[in-house]
Amino acid sequence: MAKDRGHFATKFGILMATVGSAVGLGNIWRFPYQVGEGGGSVFIIFYLIAVFFIGIPAMVGEFIIGRHSHANAVDSFKKIAPGTKWHGIGYLGVLTGFIIDCYYCVVTGWTLYYLFLSASGGLLGNTVEGYSELFTNFAGGTFMPIVFLFMVIAITGIIVSFGIKDGIEKTSKIMMPLLFVTLVVLAVHSLFLPATQEGLDFLFLPEISSLNFDTLLSAIGQAFYSLSLGMACLITYSSYFTDDVNLSKTAARISIIDLMVALLASVIIFPAVFSFGMEPEQGPGLVFKVLPSVFSQMSFGYLWSVMFYVLLFLAALTSFISITEVVVAYISESFKITRKKAVIITCSIFSVIGAITSLSFGPLKDFTIAGMNIFGCFDYLSTNILLPVGGILTSLFVGWRLDRKIIEEQLALSPSKKFIFNLYIFSFRYVIPIAVGAVLIASLLT
Ligand code: PFF
16 A cells, blocks of 8 residues: 555544545435435435445445555556546546535535524524525625635645545544434434424325336435545545455445435424424525524524534535545645645635635626526536546446456455355446436436
8 A cells, every 4th residue: 555645544434534425415405305305215215226226336336446546536547547548537536526616615615604603693583584585695795605615615625634544534533423413413303393293204205106217317316426426536535445444345334324314314304394384495495594494493493503504514514525635636646746735726726716606696696607607507517417427437447447356356255255246247337327327318308
Protein backbone atom coordinates (compact mmCIF):
# COMPACT_ATOMS: atom_id res chain seq x y z
CA MET A 1 0.00 0.00 0.00
CA ALA A 2 1.23 3.48 -0.84
CA LYS A 3 1.91 4.73 2.68
CA ASP A 4 2.22 8.40 1.83
CA ARG A 5 -1.39 8.64 0.60
CA GLY A 6 -2.71 7.77 4.04
CA HIS A 7 -5.38 5.22 4.87
CA PHE A 8 -8.21 4.62 7.28
CA ALA A 9 -6.98 3.28 10.61
CA THR A 10 -9.92 1.17 11.75
CA LYS A 11 -12.78 -0.85 10.27
CA PHE A 12 -15.23 1.17 12.32
CA GLY A 13 -13.76 4.35 10.84
CA ILE A 14 -14.15 2.93 7.34
CA LEU A 15 -17.77 2.08 8.00
CA MET A 16 -18.58 5.46 9.54
CA ALA A 17 -16.87 7.47 6.78
CA THR A 18 -18.49 5.47 4.00
CA VAL A 19 -21.91 5.52 5.64
CA GLY A 20 -21.33 9.26 6.10
CA SER A 21 -21.01 9.56 2.35
CA ALA A 22 -24.09 7.47 1.65
CA VAL A 23 -26.37 9.00 4.27
CA GLY A 24 -27.28 12.47 3.08
CA LEU A 25 -30.04 14.60 1.68
CA GLY A 26 -30.98 11.61 -0.47
CA ASN A 27 -32.09 9.75 2.66
CA ILE A 28 -33.80 12.58 4.44
CA TRP A 29 -35.60 14.61 1.83
CA ARG A 30 -35.73 12.34 -1.19
CA PHE A 31 -36.40 8.83 0.08
CA PRO A 32 -39.42 9.48 2.34
CA TYR A 33 -41.30 11.28 -0.37
CA GLN A 34 -40.48 8.67 -2.98
CA VAL A 35 -41.85 5.97 -0.69
CA GLY A 36 -45.05 7.96 -0.21
CA GLU A 37 -45.40 8.56 -3.95
CA GLY A 38 -44.26 5.11 -5.02
CA GLY A 39 -47.00 3.20 -3.24
CA GLY A 40 -45.50 2.72 0.24
CA SER A 41 -44.21 -0.79 0.69
CA VAL A 42 -44.32 -1.37 -3.09
CA PHE A 43 -41.51 1.17 -3.41
CA ILE A 44 -39.70 -0.24 -0.37
CA ILE A 45 -39.71 -3.74 -1.87
CA PHE A 46 -38.48 -2.44 -5.23
CA TYR A 47 -35.86 -0.44 -3.36
CA LEU A 48 -34.66 -3.54 -1.51
CA ILE A 49 -34.39 -5.40 -4.82
CA ALA A 50 -32.48 -2.45 -6.32
CA VAL A 51 -30.08 -2.26 -3.37
CA PHE A 52 -29.48 -5.99 -3.30
CA PHE A 53 -29.07 -6.70 -7.01
CA ILE A 54 -27.68 -3.38 -8.23
CA GLY A 55 -26.48 -1.20 -5.35
CA ILE A 56 -24.38 -3.74 -3.46
CA PRO A 57 -22.63 -5.23 -6.54
CA ALA A 58 -22.05 -1.74 -7.98
CA MET A 59 -20.53 -0.67 -4.67
CA VAL A 60 -18.32 -3.76 -4.53
CA GLY A 61 -17.22 -3.02 -8.13
CA GLU A 62 -16.05 0.46 -7.09
CA PHE A 63 -14.36 -0.98 -3.99
CA ILE A 64 -12.45 -3.51 -6.10
CA ILE A 65 -11.03 -0.78 -8.35
CA GLY A 66 -10.19 1.53 -5.44
CA ARG A 67 -8.64 -0.94 -3.06
CA HIS A 68 -6.64 -2.71 -5.73
CA SER A 69 -5.15 0.46 -7.16
CA HIS A 70 -4.82 2.59 -3.99
CA ALA A 71 -5.11 5.64 -6.22
CA ASN A 72 -7.49 8.50 -6.95
CA ALA A 73 -10.44 8.32 -9.37
CA VAL A 74 -8.36 8.88 -12.52
CA ASP A 75 -5.07 7.16 -11.61
CA SER A 76 -6.87 4.04 -10.44
CA PHE A 77 -8.05 3.35 -14.01
CA LYS A 78 -4.65 4.34 -15.41
CA LYS A 79 -2.98 1.82 -13.11
CA ILE A 80 -5.35 -1.02 -13.90
CA ALA A 81 -5.74 -0.38 -17.63
CA PRO A 82 -2.62 1.51 -18.71
CA GLY A 83 -2.51 2.92 -22.21
CA THR A 84 -6.30 2.74 -22.62
CA LYS A 85 -9.04 5.34 -22.48
CA TRP A 86 -10.80 3.80 -19.48
CA HIS A 87 -9.45 6.48 -17.17
CA GLY A 88 -12.03 8.73 -18.86
CA ILE A 89 -14.44 7.21 -16.29
CA GLY A 90 -12.27 8.72 -13.57
CA TYR A 91 -12.39 12.15 -15.21
CA LEU A 92 -16.14 11.80 -15.54
CA GLY A 93 -16.30 10.98 -11.81
CA VAL A 94 -14.26 14.03 -10.85
CA LEU A 95 -16.41 16.22 -13.09
CA THR A 96 -19.62 14.76 -11.63
CA GLY A 97 -18.29 15.27 -8.12
CA PHE A 98 -17.48 18.81 -8.98
CA ILE A 99 -20.96 19.51 -10.32
CA ILE A 100 -22.72 17.81 -7.39
CA ASP A 101 -20.54 19.68 -4.91
CA CYS A 102 -21.43 23.02 -6.46
CA TYR A 103 -25.10 22.61 -5.53
CA TYR A 104 -24.69 20.31 -2.51
CA CYS A 105 -22.68 23.01 -0.73
CA VAL A 106 -25.52 25.49 -1.23
CA VAL A 107 -28.03 23.15 0.41
CA THR A 108 -25.60 22.22 3.19
CA GLY A 109 -25.29 25.96 3.83
CA TRP A 110 -29.07 26.21 4.14
CA THR A 111 -29.09 23.36 6.68
CA LEU A 112 -26.45 25.17 8.75
CA TYR A 113 -28.47 28.39 8.65
CA TYR A 114 -31.59 26.56 9.83
CA LEU A 115 -29.55 24.90 12.56
CA PHE A 116 -28.42 28.32 13.79
CA LEU A 117 -31.91 29.72 13.46
CA SER A 118 -33.51 26.90 15.41
CA ALA A 119 -30.79 26.89 18.10
CA SER A 120 -31.14 30.64 18.60
CA GLY A 121 -34.89 30.19 19.11
CA GLY A 122 -35.70 32.26 16.03
CA LEU A 123 -37.39 29.52 14.06
CA LEU A 124 -40.53 28.86 16.05
CA GLY A 125 -43.76 30.80 16.25
CA ASN A 126 -44.32 31.72 12.61
CA THR A 127 -47.29 30.99 10.35
CA VAL A 128 -47.34 28.52 7.44
CA GLU A 129 -47.05 31.38 4.94
CA GLY A 130 -44.42 32.98 7.17
CA TYR A 131 -42.16 29.93 6.88
CA SER A 132 -42.52 29.84 3.15
CA GLU A 133 -41.59 33.51 2.95
CA LEU A 134 -38.72 33.05 5.39
CA PHE A 135 -37.16 30.37 3.23
CA THR A 136 -37.76 32.17 -0.07
CA ASN A 137 -36.28 35.38 1.32
CA PHE A 138 -33.28 33.63 2.81
CA ALA A 139 -32.42 31.36 -0.14
CA GLY A 140 -33.17 34.16 -2.59
CA GLY A 141 -30.89 36.58 -0.76
CA THR A 142 -27.47 37.60 -1.94
CA PHE A 143 -25.43 37.77 1.24
CA MET A 144 -26.67 35.33 3.90
CA PRO A 145 -26.82 32.08 1.89
CA ILE A 146 -23.34 32.79 0.57
CA VAL A 147 -21.97 33.39 4.08
CA PHE A 148 -23.32 30.01 5.20
CA LEU A 149 -22.09 28.38 2.02
CA PHE A 150 -18.58 29.68 2.75
CA MET A 151 -18.81 28.41 6.32
CA VAL A 152 -19.67 24.92 5.09
CA ILE A 153 -16.85 24.96 2.54
CA ALA A 154 -14.42 26.16 5.22
CA ILE A 155 -15.46 23.42 7.70
CA THR A 156 -15.16 20.81 4.96
CA GLY A 157 -11.83 22.18 3.77
CA ILE A 158 -10.38 22.02 7.29
CA ILE A 159 -11.57 18.44 7.84
CA VAL A 160 -10.33 17.23 4.43
CA SER A 161 -7.00 19.01 4.82
CA PHE A 162 -6.23 16.89 7.90
CA GLY A 163 -6.26 13.84 5.65
CA ILE A 164 -8.01 10.52 5.79
CA LYS A 165 -7.18 9.23 9.26
CA ASP A 166 -6.93 12.48 11.20
CA GLY A 167 -9.57 14.39 9.26
CA ILE A 168 -12.31 12.35 7.61
CA GLU A 169 -12.11 9.23 9.79
CA LYS A 170 -11.84 11.01 13.14
CA THR A 171 -14.72 13.38 12.47
CA SER A 172 -16.95 10.67 10.95
CA LYS A 173 -16.46 8.56 14.06
CA ILE A 174 -17.99 11.38 16.09
CA MET A 175 -20.53 12.80 13.65
CA MET A 176 -22.15 9.56 12.49
CA PRO A 177 -22.93 8.09 15.95
CA LEU A 178 -24.34 11.52 16.89
CA LEU A 179 -26.48 11.40 13.76
CA PHE A 180 -27.77 7.90 14.62
CA VAL A 181 -28.68 8.85 18.19
CA THR A 182 -30.51 11.97 16.99
CA LEU A 183 -32.31 9.94 14.37
CA VAL A 184 -33.51 7.28 16.80
CA VAL A 185 -34.68 9.81 19.40
CA LEU A 186 -36.62 11.76 16.78
CA ALA A 187 -38.16 8.57 15.34
CA VAL A 188 -39.28 7.34 18.75
CA HIS A 189 -40.83 10.72 19.45
CA SER A 190 -42.69 10.54 16.14
CA LEU A 191 -44.33 7.28 17.19
CA PHE A 192 -46.24 9.12 19.93
CA LEU A 193 -47.79 11.86 17.82
CA PRO A 194 -51.55 12.16 17.19
CA ALA A 195 -51.43 11.01 13.54
CA THR A 196 -48.70 8.40 13.83
CA GLN A 197 -50.93 5.72 12.33
CA GLU A 198 -51.89 7.89 9.35
CA GLY A 199 -48.25 8.72 8.68
CA LEU A 200 -47.17 5.11 8.89
CA ASP A 201 -50.06 4.05 6.64
CA PHE A 202 -49.04 6.62 4.02
CA LEU A 203 -45.54 5.23 4.19
CA PHE A 204 -45.99 1.53 4.40
CA LEU A 205 -49.42 0.46 3.11
CA PRO A 206 -48.89 -1.06 -0.32
CA GLU A 207 -50.63 0.72 -3.13
CA ILE A 208 -50.99 -1.88 -5.83
CA SER A 209 -51.46 0.68 -8.62
CA SER A 210 -47.80 1.68 -8.07
CA LEU A 211 -46.64 -1.80 -8.97
CA ASN A 212 -45.18 -0.76 -12.29
CA PHE A 213 -41.97 -0.25 -14.20
CA ASP A 214 -41.74 3.48 -13.39
CA THR A 215 -41.68 2.78 -9.65
CA LEU A 216 -38.96 0.19 -10.18
CA LEU A 217 -36.85 2.68 -12.16
CA SER A 218 -37.31 5.36 -9.48
CA ALA A 219 -36.19 2.84 -6.87
CA ILE A 220 -33.05 2.00 -8.86
CA GLY A 221 -32.26 5.71 -9.38
CA GLN A 222 -32.79 6.39 -5.68
CA ALA A 223 -30.57 3.46 -4.63
CA PHE A 224 -27.81 4.68 -6.89
CA TYR A 225 -27.88 8.23 -5.57
CA SER A 226 -28.32 7.25 -1.97
CA LEU A 227 -25.40 4.82 -2.01
CA SER A 228 -23.08 7.46 -3.57
CA LEU A 229 -22.49 5.34 -6.67
CA GLY A 230 -21.43 6.26 -10.18
CA MET A 231 -18.99 9.08 -9.54
CA ALA A 232 -15.89 7.35 -8.24
CA CYS A 233 -16.58 8.53 -4.70
CA LEU A 234 -16.40 5.00 -3.37
CA ILE A 235 -13.40 4.25 -5.59
CA THR A 236 -11.65 7.14 -3.86
CA TYR A 237 -12.72 6.13 -0.33
CA SER A 238 -11.85 2.47 -0.86
CA SER A 239 -8.41 3.42 -2.13
CA TYR A 240 -7.72 4.17 1.56
CA PHE A 241 -9.15 0.84 2.83
CA THR A 242 -6.79 -1.58 4.49
CA ASP A 243 -6.33 -5.05 2.99
CA ASP A 244 -8.14 -6.87 5.79
CA VAL A 245 -11.51 -5.28 5.00
CA ASN A 246 -14.08 -7.69 3.55
CA LEU A 247 -15.52 -5.73 0.63
CA SER A 248 -18.82 -7.61 0.24
CA LYS A 249 -19.62 -7.44 3.95
CA THR A 250 -18.74 -3.75 4.12
CA ALA A 251 -20.95 -2.98 1.12
CA ALA A 252 -23.84 -4.93 2.66
CA ARG A 253 -23.44 -3.16 6.02
CA ILE A 254 -23.33 0.29 4.43
CA SER A 255 -26.42 -0.46 2.35
CA ILE A 256 -28.38 -1.76 5.33
CA ILE A 257 -27.47 1.22 7.51
CA ASP A 258 -28.30 3.61 4.66
CA LEU A 259 -31.70 1.95 4.26
CA MET A 260 -32.41 2.05 8.01
CA VAL A 261 -31.59 5.75 8.10
CA ALA A 262 -33.90 6.42 5.15
CA LEU A 263 -36.73 4.44 6.77
CA LEU A 264 -36.26 6.15 10.14
CA ALA A 265 -36.21 9.55 8.43
CA SER A 266 -39.55 8.62 6.87
CA VAL A 267 -40.89 7.57 10.25
CA ILE A 268 -39.83 10.93 11.66
CA ILE A 269 -41.32 13.01 8.88
CA PHE A 270 -44.74 11.61 7.93
CA PRO A 271 -46.42 11.18 11.33
CA ALA A 272 -45.22 14.68 12.19
CA VAL A 273 -46.48 16.21 8.96
CA PHE A 274 -49.90 14.52 9.19
CA SER A 275 -50.30 15.23 12.90
CA PHE A 276 -50.24 18.95 12.23
CA GLY A 277 -52.42 18.99 9.15
CA MET A 278 -49.68 19.62 6.60
CA GLU A 279 -49.13 18.08 3.18
CA PRO A 280 -45.95 16.10 2.48
CA GLU A 281 -43.62 17.59 -0.08
CA GLN A 282 -40.14 16.66 -1.18
CA GLY A 283 -36.88 18.51 -1.29
CA PRO A 284 -36.31 21.94 0.21
CA GLY A 285 -40.04 22.58 0.58
CA LEU A 286 -40.38 19.70 3.04
CA VAL A 287 -37.49 20.44 5.36
CA PHE A 288 -37.38 24.23 5.20
CA LYS A 289 -41.06 25.16 4.85
CA VAL A 290 -43.30 22.33 6.05
CA LEU A 291 -41.27 20.99 8.99
CA PRO A 292 -40.60 24.34 10.73
CA SER A 293 -44.33 24.84 10.87
CA VAL A 294 -44.76 21.34 12.30
CA PHE A 295 -42.07 21.92 14.97
CA SER A 296 -43.70 25.20 15.83
CA GLN A 297 -46.91 23.42 16.80
CA MET A 298 -45.26 20.56 18.73
CA SER A 299 -44.68 20.54 22.45
CA PHE A 300 -40.94 20.93 23.07
CA GLY A 301 -40.72 22.08 19.44
CA TYR A 302 -37.45 23.86 20.18
CA LEU A 303 -35.73 20.64 21.16
CA TRP A 304 -37.08 18.64 18.21
CA SER A 305 -36.25 21.32 15.68
CA VAL A 306 -32.66 21.69 16.89
CA MET A 307 -32.21 17.94 16.81
CA PHE A 308 -33.68 17.66 13.34
CA TYR A 309 -31.41 20.34 11.87
CA VAL A 310 -28.38 18.81 13.59
CA LEU A 311 -29.34 15.57 11.86
CA LEU A 312 -29.84 17.22 8.49
CA PHE A 313 -26.62 19.23 8.72
CA LEU A 314 -24.49 16.22 9.70
CA ALA A 315 -26.01 14.09 6.97
CA ALA A 316 -25.36 16.74 4.32
CA LEU A 317 -21.89 17.66 5.61
CA THR A 318 -20.49 14.13 5.65
CA SER A 319 -21.71 13.54 2.08
CA PHE A 320 -20.27 16.87 0.98
CA ILE A 321 -16.92 15.90 2.54
CA SER A 322 -16.86 12.64 0.57
CA ILE A 323 -17.47 14.33 -2.76
CA THR A 324 -14.86 16.96 -1.97
CA GLU A 325 -12.33 14.21 -1.24
CA VAL A 326 -12.77 12.86 -4.79
CA VAL A 327 -11.71 16.20 -6.25
CA VAL A 328 -8.97 16.89 -3.67
CA ALA A 329 -7.38 13.44 -4.06
CA TYR A 330 -7.36 13.83 -7.82
CA ILE A 331 -5.89 17.35 -7.80
CA SER A 332 -3.24 16.69 -5.18
CA GLU A 333 -2.02 13.43 -6.74
CA SER A 334 -2.27 14.39 -10.40
CA PHE A 335 -0.65 17.79 -10.04
CA LYS A 336 1.72 16.54 -7.34
CA ILE A 337 0.86 19.22 -4.83
CA THR A 338 0.26 18.89 -1.10
CA ARG A 339 -3.19 17.98 0.18
CA LYS A 340 -3.47 21.40 1.84
CA LYS A 341 -2.81 23.22 -1.43
CA ALA A 342 -5.26 20.96 -3.26
CA VAL A 343 -7.89 21.74 -0.61
CA ILE A 344 -7.32 25.47 -1.01
CA ILE A 345 -7.64 25.28 -4.78
CA THR A 346 -10.71 23.01 -4.68
CA CYS A 347 -12.48 25.04 -2.00
CA SER A 348 -11.75 28.32 -3.76
CA ILE A 349 -13.33 27.04 -6.96
CA PHE A 350 -16.31 25.63 -5.05
CA SER A 351 -16.75 28.96 -3.30
CA VAL A 352 -16.98 30.85 -6.57
CA ILE A 353 -19.22 28.38 -8.42
CA GLY A 354 -21.21 27.61 -5.26
CA ALA A 355 -21.89 31.33 -4.79
CA ILE A 356 -23.08 31.64 -8.39
CA THR A 357 -25.29 28.58 -7.88
CA SER A 358 -26.70 30.10 -4.71
CA LEU A 359 -27.57 33.27 -6.58
CA SER A 360 -29.74 31.23 -8.93
CA PHE A 361 -32.49 31.59 -6.30
CA GLY A 362 -32.06 35.35 -6.15
CA PRO A 363 -30.48 37.83 -8.57
CA LEU A 364 -29.76 35.11 -11.14
CA LYS A 365 -33.12 33.37 -10.95
CA ASP A 366 -34.12 34.42 -14.47
CA PHE A 367 -30.99 32.91 -15.95
CA THR A 368 -32.13 29.50 -17.13
CA ILE A 369 -30.73 26.70 -19.25
CA ALA A 370 -33.30 24.37 -20.82
CA GLY A 371 -35.92 25.85 -18.50
CA MET A 372 -33.89 25.19 -15.32
CA ASN A 373 -31.99 27.62 -13.11
CA ILE A 374 -28.28 26.95 -12.52
CA PHE A 375 -28.99 24.92 -9.38
CA GLY A 376 -31.64 22.80 -11.11
CA CYS A 377 -29.36 22.33 -14.08
CA PHE A 378 -26.47 21.02 -11.95
CA ASP A 379 -28.84 18.75 -10.05
CA TYR A 380 -30.45 17.34 -13.21
CA LEU A 381 -27.21 16.90 -15.11
CA SER A 382 -25.38 15.15 -12.29
CA THR A 383 -28.14 13.01 -10.81
CA ASN A 384 -30.06 12.06 -13.94
CA ILE A 385 -27.28 11.82 -16.50
CA LEU A 386 -23.70 11.79 -15.21
CA LEU A 387 -24.20 9.41 -12.24
CA PRO A 388 -25.96 6.73 -14.32
CA VAL A 389 -23.43 7.06 -17.16
CA GLY A 390 -20.54 6.76 -14.66
CA GLY A 391 -22.22 3.75 -13.03
CA ILE A 392 -22.78 1.93 -16.31
CA LEU A 393 -19.21 2.51 -17.52
CA THR A 394 -17.66 1.50 -14.19
CA SER A 395 -19.65 -1.69 -14.14
CA LEU A 396 -18.77 -2.55 -17.74
CA PHE A 397 -15.13 -1.90 -16.90
CA VAL A 398 -15.15 -4.26 -13.93
CA GLY A 399 -17.21 -6.90 -15.72
CA TRP A 400 -15.49 -6.97 -19.10
CA ARG A 401 -12.07 -5.38 -18.78
CA LEU A 402 -10.75 -5.99 -15.28
CA ASP A 403 -8.53 -9.02 -14.83
CA ARG A 404 -10.55 -11.72 -13.05
CA LYS A 405 -7.59 -12.43 -10.79
CA ILE A 406 -7.88 -8.93 -9.37
CA ILE A 407 -11.58 -9.43 -8.69
CA GLU A 408 -10.93 -12.79 -7.04
CA GLU A 409 -8.13 -11.39 -4.94
CA GLN A 410 -10.19 -8.42 -3.77
CA LEU A 411 -13.32 -10.43 -3.02
CA ALA A 412 -11.28 -13.09 -1.19
CA LEU A 413 -14.05 -15.67 -1.54
CA SER A 414 -13.42 -19.26 -0.54
CA PRO A 415 -13.44 -21.79 -3.45
CA SER A 416 -16.84 -23.07 -2.31
CA LYS A 417 -18.32 -19.64 -3.03
CA LYS A 418 -17.59 -19.73 -6.75
CA PHE A 419 -21.28 -19.12 -7.53
CA ILE A 420 -21.15 -15.78 -5.65
CA PHE A 421 -18.20 -14.78 -7.78
CA ASN A 422 -20.14 -15.69 -10.92
CA LEU A 423 -23.15 -13.76 -9.66
CA TYR A 424 -20.99 -10.67 -9.24
CA ILE A 425 -19.60 -11.02 -12.77
CA PHE A 426 -23.12 -11.45 -14.14
CA SER A 427 -24.22 -8.29 -12.31
CA PHE A 428 -21.25 -6.25 -13.53
CA ARG A 429 -21.68 -7.40 -17.10
CA TYR A 430 -25.43 -7.37 -17.56
CA VAL A 431 -27.67 -6.52 -14.59
CA ILE A 432 -26.18 -3.16 -13.59
CA PRO A 433 -25.60 -1.79 -17.12
CA ILE A 434 -29.08 -2.79 -18.29
CA ALA A 435 -30.94 -1.62 -15.17
CA VAL A 436 -29.07 1.67 -14.84
CA GLY A 437 -29.26 2.13 -18.63
CA ALA A 438 -33.06 1.88 -18.34
CA VAL A 439 -33.04 4.57 -15.63
CA LEU A 440 -30.91 6.79 -17.84
CA ILE A 441 -33.15 6.36 -20.88
CA ALA A 442 -36.27 6.94 -18.80
CA SER A 443 -34.87 10.15 -17.35
CA LEU A 444 -33.81 11.37 -20.80
CA LEU A 445 -37.31 10.72 -22.14
CA THR A 446 -39.17 12.59 -19.41
N1 PFF B 1 -25.44 9.70 -1.09
C1 PFF B 1 -25.65 11.10 -0.90
C2 PFF B 1 -27.09 11.33 -0.44
O1 PFF B 1 -27.85 10.37 -0.31
O2 PFF B 1 -27.45 12.48 -0.23
C3 PFF B 1 -25.36 11.93 -2.12
C4 PFF B 1 -24.06 11.61 -2.79
C5 PFF B 1 -22.88 11.66 -2.07
C6 PFF B 1 -24.05 11.22 -4.11
C7 PFF B 1 -21.68 11.29 -2.66
C8 PFF B 1 -22.88 10.87 -4.73
C9 PFF B 1 -21.70 10.90 -4.00
F1 PFF B 1 -20.59 10.56 -4.56
